[in-house]
Amino acid sequence: MNALIALCTPGDVYPSPLADAGYHLSGIEIPVAAGDGRVVIDAVLFRTDRNVILAGEAKSGANVDDDQARRYGQLGSDSVVLAAAITIRQAGDRHLQPVYVCLSENRDRVLHGLGKVRLACPVLAGSDDRIEHHGGTFLDPDVQAAFSQPLPVPGPPPRIIPVDEDSPDEAFDTLVLPALVAALSHHRPQVSIPTLAEQSLQHLAIFGKAARNRLVSKVDAAARRIAEQDPTTFEYKSRTATRDYAFVHFVRSPEEAARQGRTQVYQSIARAAGRPSRRRRAPSDDQMALFDDLIKELQQADEAAEADEAANDEEEEEQ
Secondary structure, rough: OOOHHHHHHOOOOOOOOOHHHEEEEEEEEEEHHHHHHHHEEEEEHHHHHHEEEEEEEEEEOOOOHHHHHHHHOOHHHHHHHHOOOOOOOOOOOOOEEEEEEOOOOOOHHHHHHHHHHHHEEEHHHHHHOEEEEOOOOOOHHHHHHHHHOOOOOOOOOOOOOOOOOOOHHHHHHHHHHHHHHHHHHOOOOEEEEEHHHHHHHOOOOEEOHHHHHHHHHHHHHHHHHHHHHHHOOEEEEEOOOOOOOOOEEEEOOEEEEHHHHHHHHHHHHHHHHHOOOOOOOOOOHHHHHHHHHHHHHHHHHHHHHHHHHHHHHHHHHOO
16 A cells, blocks of 8 residues: 555655556545445545546555455446546546556566456566556557666655554554644634644545545544543543534643743653553554654754743843
């Protein structure tokens, strides 16, 4: 999934030939009716100027689901446009093509599985140093040309989508706690769970409704755990009969403390985050690094402000 999204995300060290060809990410985990059932498309990519849709299926394993593959072959462009809320700006025909993405070591089995159901779609097989095109030809000649040779990559793809609904609790805690601290630093009295989810998960808005709701529930549970761990800073407020969302109330804000004291308050939040409980493991090194960076920035900002104040005092004395 991350490899496919990275290919259409410009501005990173990872190559982005799909972005160069004009594709952008329009949806993640989008359910679409197809044949006698439905298929959940892992990633919908769209090229506006040519009305080309790529329906990406990311395979972490080697087995191809026969029914799922058949339904990918039965997808209609109109159904995908509607489900992914794609805006059509150019007149003319629309073209849709399924694309499977797999690990290089699973390439032959994936190609064999697709051959069984006669789905002649392109397959991108990736490793830590290259991505290779196999299977059917891309309908878009620009994309076909981009993958005419193995595409070198600098390593594993970036973690653009860092979690899914099956990720462990601590993975969500790692994302939600920094988002809560960021809200604290902006003098906000509270933050709703839907807003917190959007701030914690970058691509949440383009997930399909069911997948988005499941991720918001995971963020909700993480916020509750964090509030239980540090009740002097965070208070979790459940949804009610008149309010269909929960929120986190900030009991105290480090920004309300004197300049000399706010860094200490942030440090105490970091210490609370670092205390594991029966229900929550200790945070990851990445999470604690975020706190360390924040505290360093605060200290540098305080030192700069104190230096400015001292300089202003000297100027006033001279005047």
